[in-house]
Amino acid sequence: MESASAENTNRLKPLNELTSEDQLLISMCALARERAYVPYSNFKVGAALRCDDGTIFSGCNVENASYGLSICAERTVIVKAVSEGKTKFTKIAIAGLNKNQFVPPCGACRQVLSEFNNPNNDMIVYLYQPNGTNVVVTSVSELLPLNFKFDI
Numbered sequence: 001m002e003s004a005s006a007e008n009t010n011r012l013k014p015l016n017e018l019t020s021e022d023q024l025l026i027s028m029c030a031l032a033r034e035r036a037y038v039p040y041s042n043f044k045v046g047a048a049l050r051c052d053d054g055t056i057f058s059g060c061n062v063e064n065a066s067y068g069l070s071i072c073a074e075r076t077v078i079v080k081a082v083s084e085g086k087t088k089f090t091k092i093a094i095a096g097l098n099k100n101q102f103v104p105p106c107g108a109c110r111q112v113l114s115e116f117n118n119p120n121n122d123m124i125v126y127l128y129q130p131n132g133t134n135v136v137v138t139s140v141s142e143l144l145p146l147n148f149k150f151d152i
Contacts, residue, residue, distance in 0.1 A: 011137045025050055026128050029093040032058035033130060039063060045096040045103060047073040049081055052088040057081045074109035089116055093126040102127040102136045104143060113140045114147035
């Protein structure tokens with residue numbers, strides 16, 4: 001998984017400058033990260049998703065001995081929300097740790113996030129390193145500018 005380095009972005013923000021609601025979202029993704037099932041890679045990732053009505057879902061990555069059957073935290077949290085009837089999202093926070101780099105969503109997760117993104121109200125993405133004091137703030141459209149859309 002490719003990681004975004006803070007030096008490559010001008011979107012690095014101190015965590016304490018975010019709203020209390022956004023700090024809560026980030027703390028929930030960090031807690032979800034601790035529940036990750038990663039016996040093969042030990043690469044824990046957590047995500048927390050805010051719906052347009054304020055509801056928050058959290059999820060973690062779950063590995064499988066057959067690696068292709070593993071699921072990322074971002075897709076876990078999207079599936080949880082959709083299974084509960086929610087399909088409109090405003091923000092997602094992702095906590096991962098890869099040395100000193102922020103961990104962005106993989107390509108598959110970017111495409112899944114774009115499925116539920118409203119281009120008129122672009123979903124904000126927070127990338128967080130557990131126990132860090134900064135976050136990278138970006139958006140789904142910035143992470144996947146040429147997303148696939150199925151039009152009949």
